[in-house]
Amino acid sequence: MANAFLFLLLLIFYSNITFENIHACNQSERSSLLSFALTLSSPQLNWTSADCCNWEGVTCNQGGWITHLQLPSKGLKLKEGTFLSSSLGNLRHLTHLNLSYNSFFGSLDQTEFFLSLNDLEILDLSFNLLFGVLPSSLPSSHIRMVDLSSNRLHGAVPYSFFQQAWNLTSFNVSNNTFSGPIPSSICRSFSSSLRHLDFSFNNFTGSISSGLGKCSKLQVFRAGHNYLSGSLPEDMFNSTTLEEISLPLNSLNGAMSDGIANLTNLTTLDLSYNQLSGVLPLHLEKLSKLKYILLDFNYLEGSLPLSLMNCTNLVELRMGNNNLGGDISMLNFSKLSQLSKLDLRKNNFFGILPRSIYSCKFLKAIRLNYNNLEVQIHPEILSLKYLSFLSLGCNKRLTDVTGSIKILMGCKRLAYLSLASSFLGEEMPNGVEMADFHGFRYLQILDLNSCNLSGIIPSWLSKLKKLQILDLEHNRITGTIPSWLGTLPRLNSLMMQFNLLSGEIPKELCTLPMLVSGQTAAQVGRIYLELPIYYSPSGHAKLLQYNYIFYTPFIHLGHNCLSGNIPIEIGQLQLLHQLDLSANNFSGNIPDQISNLKYMEILDLSMNHLSGKIPASFRGLNFLSRFNVSYNNLRGPIPSSTQLQSFNASAFEGNRKLCGAPLPNKCQRTTGADAPDMSPQDADTKEHQIPWFYVSVALGFITGFWGVCGPLVLMRK
Ligand SMILES: *[C@@H]1O[C@H](CO)[C@@H](O)[C@H](O)[C@H]1NC(C)=O
Numbered sequence: 001m002a003n004a005f006l007f008l009l010l011l012i013f014y015s016n017i018t019f020e021n022i023h024a025c026n027q028s029e030r031s032s033l034l035s036f037a038l039t040l041s042s043p044q045l046n047w048t049s050a051d052c053c054n055w056e057g058v059t060c061n062q063g064g065w066i067t068h069l070q071l072p073s074k075g076l077k078l079k080e081g082t083f084l085s086s087s088l089g090n091l092r093h094l095t096h097l098n099l100s101y102n103s104f105f106g107s108l109d110q111t112e113f114f115l116s117l118n119d120l121e122i123l124d125l126s127f128n129l130l131f132g133v134l135p136s137s138l139p140s141s142h143i144r145m146v147d148l149s150s151n152r153l154h155g156a157v158p159y160s161f162f163q164q165a166w167n168l169t170s171f172n173v174s175n176n177t178f179s180g181p182i183p184s185s186i187c188r189s190f191s192s193s194l195r196h197l198d199f200s201f202n203n204f205t206g207s208i209s210s211g212l213g214k215c216s217k218l219q220v221f222r223a224g225h226n227y228l229s230g231s232l233p234e235d236m237f238n239s240t241t242l243e244e245i246s247l248p249l250n251s252l253n254g255a256m257s258d259g260i261a262n263l264t265n266l267t268t269l270d271l272s273y274n275q276l277s278g279v280l281p282l283h284l285e286k287l288s289k290l291k292y293i294l295l296d297f298n299y300l301e302g303s304l305p306l307s308l309m310n311c312t313n314l315v316e317l318r319m320g321n322n323n324l325g326g327d328i329s330m331l332n333f334s335k336l337s338q339l340s341k342l343d344l345r346k347n348n349f350f351g352i353l354p355r356s357i358y359s360c361k362f363l364k365a366i367r368l369n370y371n372n373l374e375v376q377i378h379p380e381i382l383s384l385k386y387l388s389f390l391s392l393g394c395n396k397r398l399t400d401v402t403g404s405i406k407i408l409m410g411c412k413r414l415a416y417l418s419l420a421s422s423f424l425g426e427e428m429p430n431g432v433e434m435a436d437f438h439g440f441r442y443l444q445i446l447d448l449n450s451c452n453l454s455g456i457i458p459s460w461l462s463k464l465k466k467l468q469i470l471d472l473e474h475n476r477i478t479g480t481i482p483s484w485l486g487t488l489p490r491l492n493s494l495m496m497q498f499n500l501l502s503g504e505i506p507k508e509l510c511t512l513p514m515l516v517s518g519q520t521a522a523q524v525g526r527i528y529l530e531l532p533i534y535y536s537p538s539g540h541a542k543l544l545q546y547n548y549i550f551y552t553p554f555i556h557l558g559h560n561c562l563s564g565n566i567p568i569e570i571g572q573l574q575l576l577h578q579l580d581l582s583a584n585n586f587s588g589n590i591p592d593q594i595s596n597l598k599y600m601e602i603l604d605l606s607m608n609h610l611s612g613k614i615p616a617s618f619r620g621l622n623f624l625s626r627f628n629v630s631y632n633n634l635r636g637p638i639p640s641s642t643q644l645q646s647f648n649a650s651a652f653e654g655n656r657k658l659c660g661a662p663l664p665n666k667c668q669r670t671t672g673a674d675a676p677d678m679s680p681q682d683a684d685t686k687e688h689q690i691p692w693f694y695v696s697v698a699l700g701f702i703t704g705f706w707g708v709c710g711p712l713v714l715m716r717k
Pocket residue numbers: 026027028029
């Protein structure tokens with residue numbers, strides 16, 4: 001009896017569930033979903049059970065109407081020839097649609113589904129392959145959040161698109177190819193609920209017209225990486241709720257308004273890579289929440305406002321490449337206890353670096369090069385426990401290289417040290433004074449370029465087990481290349497050109513672990529730089545920015561007094577990308593083994609006394625982009641390969657007995673008589689030097705400080 005009762009109870013309970021299930025999902029909505037699923041080529045959604053409210057990604061309300069369709073990152077693709085199905089338009093009660101991170105293809109304005117979703121509140125179609133122009137307006141007056149970012153949409157974003165979007169709080173169309181003006185009027189009459197606006201990474205043009213000031217709740221405004229011009233609209237500074245203004249990489253001009261002082265909630269101000277001029281606003285002390293102030297690459301002038309030193313939450317202060325100046329010793333850094341990155345590169349600051357900088361305990365990166373500062377390495381720098389990037393070169397006075405190195409070797413985390421154009425004419429620290437050398441355990445890049453240092457390559461360098469790039473070019477270093485250099489476990493790029501090195505290339509250099517084995521090389525990834533480095537290829541208005549240094553090994557020994565044969569062991573350096581031995585006294589044949597270096601991009605053996613033929617195996621050097629064997633004593637035919645013949649004759653000239661294309665003289669049985677006579681004076685003595693970061697660094701790029709993506713080419717003017 002009791003059992004029967006229990007059975008009955010169970011039966012009621014069970015049938016109750018099935019009852020609910022049967023009525024949970026409206027059959028017509030179910031078939032709409034199914035016809036949507038039919039347009040998908042892959043992968044198949046597991047949409048089989050009777051109640052569509054239980055399907056993956058589907059949520060219904062109490063009435064059994066589908067309210068949420070959320071299928072992000074499912075790898076969904078449409079079948080060829082189909083568009084985002086209009087059957088979705090039948091889901092009249094849909095409030096949330098999230099199809100982000102899929103491969104949906106098609107044009108939004110051609111699918112009526114968009115306009116029939118009259119209850120839609122949240123729309124996320126980001127990271128798909130949508131193209132075409134925007135539909136005439138947003139689908140619903142209830143819409144709160146729209147993310148169409150990272151698609152291929154184009155055309156204008158007109159004011160009319162926002163018709164009746166009373167409650168819009170977030171609008172993101174970044175990373176498309178939208179053009180025309182930014183719809184500042186979006187705030188004019190209604191969408192005062194807007195909090196986040198992101199127009200960055202598009203083709204927007206024109207000036208930012210006023211209107212944003214009406215968005216009384218605006219917190220984030222991004223429109224970087226566009227073609228915006230004109231000055232910042234004054235009314236923007238009425239939006240005192242603003243927390244982030246990011247407009248890098250535009251052509252904004254004019255001075256920075258004093259109005260910025262009223263944006264007391266501002267944490268991020270990124271106006272880098274624009275054409276802003278004039279002096280900085282004097283009163284910034286109310287910006288107590290400011291963390292990131294990025295104004296690099298503008299035409300700002302005057303001094304840093306003292307009030308900036310009252311912005312106690314500053315994390316990054318980056319104002320490199322401006323016309324700023326003033327006496328840096330006037331600044332008191334002691335309140336900037338959170339400061340992590342300080343970049344004042346390429347300005348006109350003068351004076352002595354204030355000791356208060358050492359109270360910024362969290363400093364990771366300091367770059368003050370190309371100013372007129374009187375910098376000296378002070379032992380107090382050791383209190384910066386996190387310092388990993390230090391660049392102080394190209395200033396007025398940095399002396400005592402030995403003392404400086406002895407202090408800096410105690411900076412435990414230092415990975416990048418550049419003191420180029422300093423210590424002019426001193427002697428390379430070496431010998432007894434460096435006997436107690438220890439430290440630099442994590443140093444990856446050491447740059448003592450153009451310091452005019454004399455002496456030999458010091459042996460303490462042999463203790464830098466993490467060193468990857470050593471730049472000692474343009475000094476007066478004498479003696480031979482030490483054989484221990486070949487044992488440095490991480491060394492892959494060596495710049496020693498323009499010195500007075502003599503003797504032969506030690507065979508040990510041809511055993512550099514990073515260059516002989518791909519396995520070893522794979523262990524070191526790219527070098528992350530706390531601050532990006534820049535290079536402008538000569539003759540170009542372009543400026544390239546690098547955030548990472550990738551492994552692209554090279555050995556530059558040009559313009560020294562090296563002699564002897566080029567060791568045949570050089571063929572072991574299989575991963576070498578560049579070899580410059582130009583303007584030395586090398587003699588003998590060009591070793592055939594160089595053709596083992598399959599990744600070779602630049603090979604310069606010009607201006608030596610090399611004789612014999614160009615090895616026939618050079619036909620196999622497929623990656624060569626620069627090649628030069630001019631001004632040697634080479635003879636015989638230039639091996640024919642599409643690669644070698646693609647270079648100018650100047651790459652081969654000055655070798656009297658060399659013949660064949662691209663040289664004008666044809667190869668004959670007896671060369672000599674009518675071979676063109678070129679005197680060594682024709683040598684191109686302007687052999688231009690290749691900055692290591694240009695050649696060694698694969699392109700990296702940041703968007704402010706958020707992420708990394710493709711190459712950044714910055715056009716100036
Ligand atoms: C299902 O939805 C359609 C319209 O979408 C409606 O006509 C029909 O009455 C609904 N069926 C039920 C059982 O609610």
